[in-house]
Amino acid sequence: MPELPEVETTRRKIEPLLRGKTIVQIQHDAPHKYPNTHLAHGKRVRALTRRGKYLLLHLAAADAADDVPHDLELIVHLGMTGGFRLEQGPHTRVTFELEGGEKLYFNDPRRFGKVAAVRPGEYASMPTLAAMGPEPLSDDFAEAEFVRAAASCGAVKVWLLSQKPVSGVGNIYADESLWLARIHPAQTRLQGDEASRLYHAVRDVMGRAVAAGGSSLGNGTGNYRQHDGEPGSYQVHHHAYGKTGQPCERCGTPIEKVVLGQRGTHFCPQCQVLRKADS
DNA sequence: AATCATCCCTGAACGC
DNA sequence: TGCGTTCAGGGATGAT
Known part of the structure; x- marks a missing residue:
């Protein structure tokens, strides 16, 4: 079950695959479970960060200047069984199509995972993320x-x-x-x-x-x-x-x-x- | 406001 | 062998 160490390991592994890439399309068949992901279409991944067990993709227009702040965040929670894969499988729930035809698959047999697009910092729909305590390995953890x-x-x-x-x-x-x-x-x-x-x-x-x-x-x-x-x-x-x-x-x-x-x-x-x- | 039970979901393990 | 039952649990939600 992914906790912080597993989520951080995931972040480090997929960051090189995503950073700087434009998301062509995000495909899934559960709009209620993965809300607003279409807002990410055509946007570039500026950074991939983590808060607790949540992954945050920082997205901005593909042609936006580097000093313009990102205007969309794609939140990913792995739930109990979620994880990214390079190949499609029987439990692929969300497909990320990147520029150049590369694909990254979100695999999640038990469907406890979450993917959602929000405006940066607006976490009202995810109260646990909104009230998240300090990172255990940071100086903020006093x-x-x-x-x-x-x-x-x-x-x-x-x-x-x-x-x-x-x-x-x-x-x-x-x-x-x-x-x-x-x-x-x-x-x-x-x-x-x-x-x-x-x-x-x-x-x-x-x-x-x-x-x-x-x-x-x-x-x-x-x-x-x-x-x-x-x-x-x-x-x-x-x-x-x-x-x-x-x-x-x-x-x-x-x-x-x-x-x-x-x-x-x-x-x-x-x-x-x-x-x-x-x- | 804080605490608690319920629900979501499906593969694996278990019992007969 | 095969079928039915139980178990695993992060976090949202509604109830207390």
Whole structure:
């Protein structure tokens, strides 16, 4: 499931294919699911950026001067199973036709992904993007602010997944970060030392995962792959996610799985103890 | 305002 | 073998 490391890996891989190219046409048969993509026809890709798990194609008229700001953004969210491919497949949902006849295919078996064109910065139709917290690997992600906000948070994993304290953390990296910080996923109102550990754990886990090209799980059609089919490798460094029943690598206690916030949640019951809210 | 359940969607894994 | 059931989950939405 693409989280920030997988989305960033995707961005780096497809940027050279898109930057400077004019989009001739975007084809799909679900106008309600992929709104306003026709506005991108004939526009040039100025840049490909990322906010959290969202990819943003900055588009401007093909003949616009370089110092004229872009006037359209194409937002792409990979959802659970989305990814770009160089060849059409049974789950191709959107086809990007570029100048010179090149094509890039958006593949998405479960159709949770999103593609939409909006005016730059106008994210009202995507409230999670509009309220997105700081990038975990940037200087904007401040420890003091994170610690302050964590002092009054609800269940910490649910809070992390909200994208508000920090962007790009999904189910896998939330479990991994909490394992590393030795905090129970259902812990509320983090103490200062707990929040500080979690802050550094998020940065550490996300940084290492980006460096590894993300995580690739299993070998089914829905699993994350780069556009050229290459898998990431961070899954070999997972300590909690998907490790149900296996011994914790710190203490040997079997990893437990529970459901928290409608999400499968993996943790070590020995290392990650739920502290009473008033203690 | 914050929290929560429901829905979307389909392949894989599972059970009989 | 084959069919039916369950599970996976990011984020929008409506309800509380």
